[in-house]
Amino acid sequence: MTPALRAADRELLLRLLRIPTVSPLEGGRGDGLWRAQHAYADAAAAIGFTVLRHACATAEDVDRPDVPLAVRAAGQSFLDEQPSLVLRLGPELARERTVMFNVHLDTVAGEEPVGFDGTRFTGRGAIDAKGPAVALLAGIRAAAPALGRDIGVLVQAVSGEEGGAMGTIGTRPLLDRGFYGAVNVFCEPTGLRYLTRATASMTARVSVRGQGAIDDRPAAGHNATVLLGSLARHFALALDDVTVCVAGLHTGELHNRVYGSGRLLLNLAYATSAEGARLERLVENAFRTGIAEFATEFAVSKQFAMTAADAASIATLDWTKRGLPCLRAEMPSALVAGIPAWPAVEPAFTCDAIWMDGRPGTGTIVLGPGELDKNNAHAEGEFAELAELDAFAAMVSRLLTGFAARTRKDPA
Numbered sequence: 001m002t003p004a005l006r007a008a009d010r011e012l013l014l015r016l017l018r019i020p021t022v023s024p025l026e027g028g029r030g031d032g033l034w035r036a037q038h039a040y041a042d043a044a045a046a047i048g049f050t051v052l053r054h055a056c057a058t059a060e061d062v063d064r065p066d067v068p069l070a071v072r073a074a075g076q077s078f079l080d081e082q083p084s085l086v087l088r089l090g091p092e093l094a095r096e097r098t099v100m101f102n103v104h105l106d107t108v109a110g111e112e113p114v115g116f117d118g119t120r121f122t123g124r125g126a127i128d129a130k131g132p133a134v135a136l137l138a139g140i141r142a143a144a145p146a147l148g149r150d151i152g153v154l155v156q157a158v159s160g161e162e163g164g165a166m167g168t169i170g171t172r173p174l175l176d177r178g179f180y181g182a183v184n185v186f187c188e189p190t191g192l193r194y195l196t197r198a199t200a201s202m203t204a205r206v207s208v209r210g211q212g213a214i215d216d217r218p219a220a221g222h223n224a225t226v227l228l229g230s231l232a233r234h235f236a237l238a239l240d241d242v243t244v245c246v247a248g249l250h251t252g253e254l255h256n257r258v259y260g261s262g263r264l265l266l267n268l269a270y271a272t273s274a275e276g277a278r279l280e281r282l283v284e285n286a287f288r289t290g291i292a293e294f295a296t297e298f299a300v301s302k303q304f305a306m307t308a309a310d311a312a313s314i315a316t317l318d319w320t321k322r323g324l325p326c327l328r329a330e331m332p333s334a335l336v337a338g339i340p341a342w343p344a345v346e347p348a349f350t351c352d353a354i355w356m357d358g359r360p361g362t363g364t365i366v367l368g369p370g371e372l373d374k375n376n377a378h379a380e381g382e383f384a385e386l387a388e389l390d391a392f393a394a395m396v397s398r399l400l401t402g403f404a405a406r407t408r409k410d411p412a
Contacts, residue, residue, distance in 0.1 A: 004138040004393030005386065010116060012043050013134040016105070017114040017123035024078050025070055025163025026109035033159050036105050037085040040133065040157050047141045049087040049155065052179070056083045057160070057169040061176075067168045068203070068321040071160075082106070082159040084170045086179050089140065093152040095361065098181030099403055100154040101140075101396070102171060102352060103133040104161035108378045121384045127370040128377035131384035132187040132392060133157060135369065139396025146401045150408070153400070154179055158352070164203075166324060167352035175355050183335060183363050183403055185396075186353040189370040189377060192391055195342035196365055198327035198353040202276060203320045204266040204283050206231055208251075210307070210314040212260035222307045222314055224262035225251040227294060231315070232264055234290035235283075242279060243269040243347075260314075269350065272326055280322065287317045325357040329364035335402055336365065339395055368392060 005013075019036045022028025041051055056079045062072055071078075107125040114123035121131055140153055147153065156179060160170030174180075186198075208228055213221025228249055236246050248265030266283060270276040291311050298308035307314075342348070349372070356364040369388035376382045 004142060004390045004397075005135060006138070008043075009134050009138050012039065013121060013131060014114060014116060015039055016130045016134065017121070017125055021106050021125065022109050023106045023160075023163030023165065024074065024081055025165060028109065029081065031081065033081065033105060034083055037083060037157055040105065041085060041087060044087050044137055044155065047089065047137065047144060049089050051085065052088050052154075053086040053174070053177075054083060056080055057173045061173045062169060064168075066323040068164055068166060070320065071165050071168055079169065082169055084156065084158040084160070084174060086174060087155040087157070089144065089153040090147060090149060090151060093150070095180070096182045097150060097407055098152040098154060099400060100156065100179065100181040100184045101136055101187060102156040102158060102184070103129050103136055103187040104158050104170065104352065105130060105133060106159045106162045108162050110380065112380070112382055119386050121386065122382065124382055126382050126384040127189050127375040128372065128382070129187055129189075129368065131370070131389050132189070132368045135389035135393040136187055136396055138389075139393035140400065142393065142397040143400035143404075147404050151400075151404045152181070154181060161352050164321065166200075166321070166350070167355055171352035172355040175359070180356070180359065180362065182361065183331070183399075184356055184365075185399070186351055186364070186366045187368045188351045188366050189368050189372050189375060190342060190366055191371045192367070192369055192388070192395065193340045193342045194331070194336050194365040194367045195348060196327070196329040196331055197271065197342075197348040198366060199269050199271045199348050199350050200276065200324035200326045200354050201267055201269045201350050202279065202322040202324070204268070204317060205320050206264040206266075206287065206315060206317050208260070208262050208315050210260035210310065213258040215256045215258065218258050219303045219306060221258045222260040222310060223304055224259050226304055227307055227311060227315060228262050228264045230294045231287070231290045234293065235266060235286055238286040238289070239266075239268075239282060242282065270326065271348065272328075276322070276324075276326070280319075284317065291315060325354050327353045327357045327364060329353075329356060329362075331363040331365050332406075334406060335363070335399060337402065338398060339367070367395065
């Protein structure tokens with residue numbers, strides 16, 4: 001296979017990797033995303049792309065119940081640092097003649113050494129998803145002569161994918177403004193297999209707000225650590241048959257006091273809206289039974305009787321994230337000919353493609369180089385192989401040329 005990424009592409013990727021674009025929800029701050037998107041737009045301009053939109057989400061975009069609480073509470077300064085970019089190649093055309101690609105340039109936290117040894121790129125975002133973003137441009141460039149003036153290409157280079165923002169300040173506002181096509185490709189690591197599903201997740205928060213005590217008189221206060229620890233165990237057993245992450249248990253850092261307040265987090269993935277509703281009921285029922293069991297078990301305890309007696313009044317459950325859609329899409333087989341399909345028995349994952357759910361007259365896939373676990377996305381040692389990026393670029397080119405040929409033959 002002829003290499004798709006040229007020297008200028010490799011330099012662009014290294015430049016993007018050196019620009020910090022960590023989500024503010026993971027501790028990042030500054031104008032990194034603005035700078036990264038300007039660099040990306042400049043490179044795309046050499047292919048013929050023009051900028052349609054380069055702006056941040058508005059307060060109205062986040063004032064919705066399906067926006068995670070952390071995003072709604074982050075404030076205007078957070079939004080100002082999270083722009084999203086829309087590029088267009090060719091004239092403005094009807095949706096049935098347009099292909100849209102979505103890729104995110106924000107990253108998770110964790111500084112990683114940036115480098116390229118001739119075959120492998122390293123750095124935060126190498127595979128998730130700055131590497132795919134650069135390979136995407138290489139693939140479009142290769143296909144551009146076959147597109148002419150009657151096939152349009154949109155590229156969304158977004159923020160707000162990482163940190164639990166779930167696309168609510170990047171991708172969803174762009175889709176709501178009509179920036180999508182008949183075919184839509186979300187660039188995420190899938191091992192170069194196309195996926196037509198995307199799960200969603202919800203987050204439950206158990207909070208304890210009680211009265212603390214000194215270590216010499218532990219029975220005089222509410223022990224949030226013991227109560228939350230008991231609930232964590234109860235959730236782990238009660239929800240063992242579903243995909244749940246029991247995490248975020250925090251009361252304090254010191255050993256010489258009883259902490260009366262704390263929190264526990266549960267994150268649950270689901271593949272359909274009906275499954276999400278079922279999980280809500282399971283969690284809420286497990287919370288009630290967990291409180292009741294704790295109250296019974298510790299009622300006669302010397303140290304924890306007060307906590308047991310008041311457990312139902314000092315512990316609450318609320319949802320910091322819920323109501324997100326799941327993707328169940330279709331794609332004409334002719335357009336993905338030659339691209340392996342994601343195995344039906346293998347679980348899908350969560351990404352911004354969920355926001356394409358329910359948009360009529362569209363086909364959507366998730367497709368990209370590398371794999372989240374194999375390439376250490378979100379972990380130490382993140383990397384992308386040059387060969388993987390070249391292969392993805394070739395797939396993008398083949399998909400676009402196939403779409404152009406099929407559309408010209410049958411515009412309907």
